[in-house]
Amino acid sequence: MPRKAFRMSVSEGAAGEYARRHQPIWQALERVLFDHGVKTYSIFLDPGSNDLFAYVEVDSDEQWERIAETSTCQRWWAYMRDVMPANADGSPVSRDLREVFHIKRDDPGGTGPGGTGPGGT
Numbered sequence: 001m002p003r004k005a006f007r008m009s010v011s012e013g014a015a016g017e018y019a020r021r022h023q024p025i026w027q028a029l030e031r032v033l034f035d036h037g038v039k040t041y042s043i044f045l046d047p048g049s050n051d052l053f054a055y056v057e058v059d060s061d062e063q064w065e066r067i068a069e070t071s072t073c074q075r076w077w078a079y080m081r082d083v084m085p086a087n088a089d090g091s092p093v094s095r096d097l098r099e100v101f102h103i104k105r106d107d108p109g110g111t112g113p114g115g116t117g118p119g120g121t
Contacts, residue, residue, distance in 0.1 A: 001039065002061055005097040008052040014083035015045060018052075021080065032072045037063035052084075054094075 010018045022043070024030075033041060037059030044053045058064045067073050068091065077090040085093040 002058055002064070003099065003102070004054075004056045004058065004064065005099065006054050006094045007097060008054065008084060008092045008094045010045065010050045010052060010084050011082075012050065015047060015050060018080070018083045019045065021083070026072070026076065028072045029076050032067060032070050036067045036070075038067075 039057040039059070041056040042054070044055075045051075046053070056064070074090060077086065077092065080086075080092065081090060087093055
């Protein structure tokens with residue numbers, strides 16, 4: 001299952017409004033996310049820099065990419081455009097992050113207890 005992480009940002013002075021709009025997100029958007037294989041999705045705010053860190057687990061990269069094609073997602077982007085930087089197509093400006101470390105408890109190939117890598121049993 002792909003794990004994705006990316007950074008975005010909130011416009012100066014808009015962090016409170018950004019958070020309010022996510023409490024809760026639209027039911028239609030939640031449904032689109034789940035229908036496209038999202039298993040978990042979290043967004044964190046650094047209040048000192050207005051940076052956002054997003055983490056998502058999804059069934060497949062293809063399903064994740066198709067979310068952007070939905071009218072619900074495109075309406076959400078338009079709704080959020082005044083509180084965060086956006087690209088010409090309306091999508092939020094974002095930068096993908098590269099995973100450099102991951103552990104999972106009881107992962108048979110991991111390095112922790114029960115794993116077979118260095119330090120494993």
